[in-house]
Amino acid sequence: MRGVSIELKMIIGLIFFAVFLVGFERFQFSDNIVQQFIESKKSKNKLLIDTISPIIGLNISLGLNNANAEYLNQIMKQNNDLLNFDLIDSTGSRIFHYEKVPLIEIQKTVDGVRYASQSIKDPVTGENVGTVYLYFDDHEYQAMMEKNKEITIKIFGISFVVLMIFVLFIKREFKFLKRLSEEVLQYDPHINNFTLQKSDRTDEVGVIHNAIISMVTKINGYATLLDDLNHSLAVKVEERTQELQNANLQLQELSLTDSLTHLSNRRSLAIHLHDIWELAKRNHIVISIIMCDIDHFKQVNDKYGHIIGDFVLKDIANILKNSLKRKSDFIARYGGEEFMIVLYETEIHTAEEICGTIQNNLKDIDKFEYKEVKLNSITMSFGISSITPNETSEYNDLIKLADMALYQAKKNGRNCFVSITE
Amino acid sequence: MINNVFFLSIFIVLFQPAALSASSYDDDTLEIFSKIIPRFILMSSQKTTIQNKIEICILHDKLDERTASSLVDRIQNNYPNGIKNYKLNVINSDYTDIDLCRKSQLAFLFDTDEKNMDNSIRMLNKNTVFTMSYDAKYLVNGVDATLFLGRKVVPYINMRALRQSGIEIDNTLVQISKIYLQGDSK
Numbered sequence: 001m002r003g004v005s006i007e008l009k010m011i012i013g014l015i016f017f018a019v020f021l022v023g024f025e026r027f028q029f030s031d032n033i034v035q036q037f038i039e040s041k042k043s044k045n046k047l048l049i050d051t052i053s054p055i056i057g058l059n060i061s062l063g064l065n066n067a068n069a070e071y072l073n074q075i076m077k078q079n080n081d082l083l084n085f086d087l088i089d090s091t092g093s094r095i096f097h098y099e100k101v102p103l104i105e106i107q108k109t110v111d112g113v114r115y116a117s118q119s120i121k122d123p124v125t126g127e128n129v130g131t132v133y134l135y136f137d138d139h140e141y142q143a144m145m146e147k148n149k150e151i152t153i154k155i156f157g158i159s160f161v162v163l164m165i166f167v168l169f170i171k172r173e174f175k176f177l178k179r180l181s182e183e184v185l186q187y188d189p190h191i192n193n194f195t196l197q198k199s200d201r202t203d204e205v206g207v208i209h210n211a212i213i214s215m216v217t218k219i220n221g222y223a224t225l226l227d228d229l230n231h232s233l234a235v236k237v238e239e240r241t242q243e244l245q246n247a248n249l250q251l252q253e254l255s256l257t258d259s260l261t262h263l264s265n266r267r268s269l270a271i272h273l274h275d276i277w278e279l280a281k282r283n284h285i286v287i288s289i290i291m292c293d294i295d296h297f298k299q300v301n302d303k304y305g306h307i308i309g310d311f312v313l314k315d316i317a318n319i320l321k322n323s324l325k326r327k328s329d330f331i332a333r334y335g336g337e338e339f340m341i342v343l344y345e346t347e348i349h350t351a352e353e354i355c356g357t358i359q360n361n362l363k364d365i366d367k368f369e370y371k372e373v374k375l376n377s378i379t380m381s382f383g384i385s386s387i388t389p390n391e392t393s394e395y396n397d398l399i400k401l402a403d404m405a406l407y408q409a410k411k412n413g414r415n416c417f418v419s420i421t422e
Numbered sequence: 423m424i425n426n427v428f429f430l431s432i433f434i435v436l437f438q439p440a441a442l443s444a445s446s447y448d449d450d451t452l453e454i455f456s457k458i459i460p461r462f463i464l465m466s467s468q469k470t471t472i473q474n475k476i477e478i479c480i481l482h483d484k485l486d487e488r489t490a491s492s493l494v495d496r497i498q499n500n501y502p503n504g505i506k507n508y509k510l511n512v513i514n515s516d517y518t519d520i521d522l523c524r525k526s527q528l529a530f531l532f533d534t535d536e537k538n539m540d541n542s543i544r545m546l547n548k549n550t551v552f553t554m555s556y557d558a559k560y561l562v563n564g565v566d567a568t569l570f571l572g573r574k575v576v577p578y579i580n581m582r583a584l585r586q587s588g589i590e591i592d593n594t595l596v597q598i599s600k601i602y603l604q605g606d607s608k
Contacts, residue, residue, distance in 0.1 A: 054594045058465075063457045066574040067598065123594050124464045125506050 006204045009173075016159075016166050023155035030148045037144055041136075042112040048079065049118045049134055056087065060095070060129045061122040072096050084135035087120075090128050101137075114138045173205060180209055187216060189223035258333040260310055261317035269332035269340055273395040276330075276344050281389040288351035288386040290341040291402040292320065292358070295379045295414040297337035304373050311370040312378060313337065319365070323358045340402075348386035348421050355382040355417040381409040382417035397422075446533065447489045447556065454575060456496035459528055459554065460505045462567065462577075465592035468527040468552050475511040476504070479523030479551070481542060482516060482532035490514050490532055517542060524549050531555040531565060539563050547587040561602045570600040578602055 052075055059068035068087075076082055076098045087096035113136065120130040180196065187194045194216045199209045256268035264272070280287050294300075294316055301309040313333075320331055320339055330342040343351055358380065368375040383406025387398045401420045408418040463469060463476055478497065482490035494512045504510050515522045517538055523529045529551045531542060539555075543564045546553050555565040561580045566589065570578035577599035584591065 055598050058461075058594050058598050061457075062461060062577075062598075063454055064575055064598070067576045070574045071598070123592070124461050 264332035379415035479526035
């Protein structure tokens, strides 16, 4: 049946339905015949009782009892289906009785088929002179009813079975389509969870099934391609992101670092000072700074050129950096030949000690040699300031004080340090 | 011995009609007639001629006067209050006073001689009186109805006579009756 087209299946279904309708019509026809038989039987019985009643009534009224008995005997003989006859007069006495079958064996009903009764009237006076009871044989009726019942059961039984088979078949078809639709709904191209295989069916359902499978196969191909493209794109994005991050870091470094000495620049110094100033203000911690200036550096530049001057600046930066021991100590190139050392939680005398250390480290280097250029000695002047930040003070105050101290050190003949504390 | 036989013969010749007459009317039959006579009127077109009372005429010879009276009594006993709101007027008349029956709806005819019977029936039919005889032999003479006394007792109807006298009877009555055909043996 899988190869049969839906059109043909529908036609088969319609034929089954037509068979059912014809069966139903046959049943109705049969039922009509039974009903007609019943009506005919009733009519016949009524006709009989209507025919005999006036005659019986007249015979009774005329006192012709023998004639009545003979007439009724004749009626009984003429009507084979008349099983039992009772004629009761108005006083309740039985006038006539005839039975082919004992009354007890006859099912007494009032349906007009098995039983009929009628009052007997005097045709002249209209007075009630008795009642007649007739009991009829209904085996023909019973046989017809049985036959009708049998036909009904057969028709409906066969129709029901055939329709059930058709319904089951249709249900099976829908089950096939349901499974197909479930698979399609649950289908995920990334995990390729479509499990159905190509169908051998050649009907419309098979065509749809195979078309969906073909489409799923194409989607799988496109999904793989799309995944590869996505992966490639993700790698590129990651690379670009890394490059960007590096560029950002470089930019950040450039923005905060002095390119010559690789020390923090003035902008970085301002950020650092701002941060630690707020922290020290909250914790009442003292901050000291050392403003350092290379003595007579202009002469070095003028005499040996800026390239040599740059070499000197680099060396000095290294000496300063190496002179600081704590990680929290911060050093920046403040500008030109000036450097700034920020010392968090450092009293002024510690800052002075650091200046001493720097001076000693400078002395330890006998000569500064740069290619063929040899410098005998380089000294530095230091201005030290120290403040414990409060609500009224700013870190610029600390710089101003250090600047003033440096100015004083220069004025004092250079190669020395001057301390100013608030 | 010869004298005895002679006197016996004389006695038989003299009293035979009376003896026969007395024994020819059966009580049961008369009883049936007494019941059916008024009903025959009401079950025929004669009912249309009824004025206030149903008039029944019993015609008899002098010889049957007592039997006729007996029939009148039976009728009155069976229908003391009349029938169907009609009073009964039963006239007991000798054939010589047949004119009394001219307006009756039904005349019951006891036995009489053939000629008298013929004349009576002719006169009664002429006046559209339903005729009913005790004896079925008078059907030949044109009496309308009598009783058929066979294995069963049923009305015996002379359709030809009824047609000639223009009297119609109820279909049910016809159904229960034996129909007299010309030439039927009685």
